[in-house]
Amino acid sequence: MKPLSVVVRTGCDLFAWFMVIFGAYVIIHGDVTPGGGFQGGAVVATFLAFLLVAYGWNTLKLWLQESVYNAMLGFGLLCFLVLGFMGMPASFFYNFVAIPAAEVAKSGHGIIPPSGTIALMDIAVGIEVTGGLSLILVYMFKGIHLFDNYEIGEESGHDR
Amino acid sequence: MSWQEHLPAMILAIPLLGAFATPLFSLGGKTLRNVWMVSISFITMIVAFLIWRTVTVNGVLVYVMGAETATLALPSGMAYPVRIILEIDAFSAFMALAGSIASFAGAMYSIHFMDRFSGLSRFTSLYFLQTAGMLGMMVTGDLFNFFVFLEISSVASFGLVAFWRDRPESVEASFKYMLVSQLSAMMVLIAIGSLYGRYNALNMAGIASMLHLGVVEKLVLAFLVVALAMKCGAFPMHMWMPDAYAEAPAGVTCLLVAVSQASLYGLMRVCYTLYGTTMGSSFVPWVIIVLGMASMFFGVSMAVVQHEVKRLMGYHSISQVGYMLLALGVGLLSLGNPQTMADYGFMAMKGGIYHIFNYTMYKGLLFLTAGSLYYATGTRDLDKLGGLARRMPYTTFMFVIAAAAISGLPPFNGFVSKLLIYESTFALHPFLAVAALVTSVLTLASFVKVFQTAFLGPEKKCYASVSEVPASMLMGMALLTIVILGLSLFPSWVLSNLVEPAAKALVDQSGYIGAIMGGGL
Amino acid sequence: MIGNAPFLIVGVLFLMGLIAVLTEKNLVKIAIGISIIESATNMFLIVLGYRTGGTVPVRFLAAGEGVMVLPTPQALTLTAIVIALATTALMLSLIMLLYRHYGTLNIDEIRRLRG
Numbered sequence: 001m002k003p004l005s006v007v008v009r010t011g012c013d014l015f016a017w018f019m020v021i022f023g024a025y026v027i028i029h030g031d032v033t034p035g036g037g038f039q040g041g042a043v044v045a046t047f048l049a050f051l052l053v054a055y056g057w058n059t060l061k062l063w064l065q066e067s068v069y070n071a072m073l074g075f076g077l078l079c080f081l082v083l084g085f086m087g088m089p090a091s092f093f094y095n096f097v098a099i100p101a102a103e104v105a106k107s108g109h110g111i112i113p114p115s116g117t118i119a120l121m122d123i124a125v126g127i128e129v130t131g132g133l134s135l136i137l138v139y140m141f142k143g144i145h146l147f148d149n150y151e152i153g154e155e156s157g158h159d160r
Numbered sequence: 161m162s163w164q165e166h167l168p169a170m171i172l173a174i175p176l177l178g179a180f181a182t183p184l185f186s187l188g189g190k191t192l193r194n195v196w197m198v199s200i201s202f203i204t205m206i207v208a209f210l211i212w213r214t215v216t217v218n219g220v221l222v223y224v225m226g227a228e229t230a231t232l233a234l235p236s237g238m239a240y241p242v243r244i245i246l247e248i249d250a251f252s253a254f255m256a257l258a259g260s261i262a263s264f265a266g267a268m269y270s271i272h273f274m275d276r277f278s279g280l281s282r283f284t285s286l287y288f289l290q291t292a293g294m295l296g297m298m299v300t301g302d303l304f305n306f307f308v309f310l311e312i313s314s315v316a317s318f319g320l321v322a323f324w325r326d327r328p329e330s331v332e333a334s335f336k337y338m339l340v341s342q343l344s345a346m347m348v349l350i351a352i353g354s355l356y357g358r359y360n361a362l363n364m365a366g367i368a369s370m371l372h373l374g375v376v377e378k379l380v381l382a383f384l385v386v387a388l389a390m391k392c393g394a395f396p397m398h399m400w401m402p403d404a405y406a407e408a409p410a411g412v413t414c415l416l417v418a419v420s421q422a423s424l425y426g427l428m429r430v431c432y433t434l435y436g437t438t439m440g441s442s443f444v445p446w447v448i449i450v451l452g453m454a455s456m457f458f459g460v461s462m463a464v465v466q467h468e469v470k471r472l473m474g475y476h477s478i479s480q481v482g483y484m485l486l487a488l489g490v491g492l493l494s495l496g497n498p499q500t501m502a503d504y505g506f507m508a509m510k511g512g513i514y515h516i517f518n519y520t521m522y523k524g525l526l527f528l529t530a531g532s533l534y535y536a537t538g539t540r541d542l543d544k545l546g547g548l549a550r551r552m553p554y555t556t557f558m559f560v561i562a563a564a565a566i567s568g569l570p571p572f573n574g575f576v577s578k579l580l581i582y583e584s585t586f587a588l589h590p591f592l593a594v595a596a597l598v599t600s601v602l603t604l605a606s607f608v609k610v611f612q613t614a615f616l617g618p619e620k621k622c623y624a625s626v627s628e629v630p631a632s633m634l635m636g637m638a639l640l641t642i643v644i645l646g647l648s649l650f651p652s653w654v655l656s657n658l659v660e661p662a663a664k665a666l667v668d669q670s671g672y673i674g675a676i677m678g679g680g681l
Numbered sequence: 682m683i684g685n686a687p688f689l690i691v692g693v694l695f696l697m698g699l700i701a702v703l704t705e706k707n708l709v710k711i712a713i714g715i716s717i718i719e720s721a722t723n724m725f726l727i728v729l730g731y732r733t734g735g736t737v738p739v740r741f742l743a744a745g746e747g748v749m750v751l752p753t754p755q756a757l758t759l760t761a762i763v764i765a766l767a768t769t770a771l772m773l774s775l776i777m778l779l780y781r782h783y784g785t786l787n788i789d790e791i792r793r794l795r796g
Contacts, residue, residue: 077180092169328782357729
């Protein structure tokens with residue numbers, strides 16, 4: 001894929017990292033504003049879509065490391081499940097960090113009570129969705145030209 | 161004991177942990193990943209067995225995700241169920257046991273069967289996700305949670321059916337399966353949304369206690385029955401089943417059989433517990449009975465003419481699902497009428513429920529033996545196979561046991577459950593029993609054909625170097641064989657300890673509601 | 682009657698998607714039909730939660746006492762959107778593979794599994 005014109009590339013340069021920051025904002029404020037893990041993760045994944053469209057695959061593949069996104073995917077999922085297990089003596093997925101609203105009103109430290117594991121799970125899901133959706137983009141793009149140069153061979157397991 | 165009360169969450173958490181931690185374990189090499197896969201499946205089976213013991217001793221198990229109490233005490237003093245609640249009664253425990261045994265056998269089989277393919281860490285994760293989705297469908301007490309687990313297991317199975325992505329037929333089968341599955345899942349979601357809109361509750365016990373039959377509830381019942389029957393492979397919507405079962409790798413097919421039984425579980429939960437006696441007319445039970453008969457007959461008549469082993473077994477799946485729908489429809493018909501229930505309805509339910517367990521075991525074993533044939537010879541076509549009995553003695557022996565069980569031959573477990581179904585449906589209407597008997601005869605005919613073509617006969621020169629399949633595949637098949645033999649040798653113990661509590665729990669709608677609502681409402 | 686208009690639109694969208702899945706021949710159009718069905722279902726869930734004159738279901742710092750729309754269908758819809766995304770991505774990847782294997786996107790010609 002060839003890179004697009006200077007106008008498009010400059011626009012991408014201005015907004016690509018801003019997308020990451022905006023996505024992180026949506027993820028982290030998931031318990032008080034509309035948004036949360038999945039929505040913010042999808043916004044962060046458009047970072048790769050920007051770069052792919054503006055710069056083209058030949059430039060991007062020199063910069064891209066898929067292992068980072070694989071690691072984000074696995075890390076986010078494991079964090080989510082470990083947070084579920086940590087509430088264990090009371091019940092699975094128990095919110096062991098949250099403080100009820102009555103105590104927060106008494107302590108005078110603010111109005112919105114901490115949502116506890118909801119925010120942590122939001123961040124874990126956000127990291128995971130970022131990794132997952134970016135990988136989907138990259139693999140679907142690679143699939144376009146994957147079979148241009150050779151026939152679809154058989155995997156060795158199909159023979160005896 | 162405190163760990164016993166966390167068992168329902170463990171049966172979901174352990175396969176999920178297996179799925180999510182697999183990338184870590186596959187960094188350590190192939191052997192570590194295989195050990196991880198087998199050990200997590202084994203632990204899941206142990207947990208399912210412990211749950212069954214606990215439910216037999218203590219009654220319905222209720223577990224609340226994320227809090228200490230299940231109900232919210234409203235100012236009016238009424239207890240209202242909020243939060244996601246897992247509710248395991250004897251029927252759920254029975255199905256979870258069957259499903260986890262099938263999953264363990266498939267996992268043991270797949271570690272060697274999939275040996276020469278690539279991308280195996282994703283395969284293991286998808287396999288565990290499918291297991292977690294199936295078990296989640298069986299243990300949950302919340303309608304939307306049921307939909308979420310239905311979708312988890314469906315999406316995982318789309319990937320697994322298309323796993324041999326260099327074969328065009330697998331990709332085609334997965335795409336067609338995906339279309340039917342998504343359509344039915346959206347119908348289930350619309351039905352669940354309508355029920356939520358009417359009653360402002362998503363909990364099965366809560367809705368069951370508040371249900372009044374109106375136009376919307378009848379539409380919801382129609383949507384749910386059609387959509388869940390579509391996922392089981394009942395007659396008009398069965399086209400995906402032979403394709404998907406044939407083109408998936410054999411260990412995955414063993415698990416897909418158990419997943420379709422989870423959809424059947426959902427159908428029975430909706431009809432017996434959610435609606436129960438408020439179903440009004442006998443229209444829906446007769447629809448289920450007719451669908452069952454059509455599936456039985458159509459499945460087996462298409463199966464007799466097939467050339468490919470796994471596709472033939474896929475068509476037999478359709479006819480066996482027909483048996484279960486027939487039996488459970490007869491039970492549903494006599495739900496409001498204590499006289500007919502005592503006469504034949506309860507026996508039909510026992511037959512249907514016992515048949516679910518038997519079917520999961522012998523169908524899984526049949527698919528695994530077909531996969532062994534493919535692994536050893538490289539082909540699934542009956543015209544090309546022949547004379548393999550001498551070369552693969554253990555596989556032949558296990559195939560004979562499974563084929564005898566599915567045809568309903570006397571010492572095996574298929575005979576016991578089919579006898580219960582014949583007796584009870586004969587008391588309702590003789591034609592039903594006659595159709596079931598004819599189907600059984602045709603099933604026997606097609607499996608004699610498979611046995612004679614693939615295993616007996618003179619040895620072909622091209623198979624001179626075929627040898628028995630490796631040990632881990634044999635152990636996976638041996639587990640299912642041992643369970644089938646156990647079910648065959650002790651039918652009365654199984655009927656009184658496994659099947660009868662399950663049938664009683666299915667009929668007992670007020671017990672299900674009372675476990676959550678506290679019996680007060 | 683005007684209050685029921687969103688439900689009628691949901692029905693129309695669902696039927697349009699269903700007709701697209703059942704009668705179209707191109708694989709991509711069938712995938713679009715499934716996507717329309719999923720959008721109709723999500724819209725149905727959100728419209729269920731609407732209360733007339735309701736505001737955003739925020740608990741703290743909410744401006745005044747008023748009727749709030751129900752937040753639970755919004756959570757159900759988010760879950761359904763995530764599931765729809767996963768299946769759409771998988772469906773499109775399978776369509777790419779099918780095109781490579783069969784050379785055509787016409788569903789009448791992708792019928793090697795038959796009988």
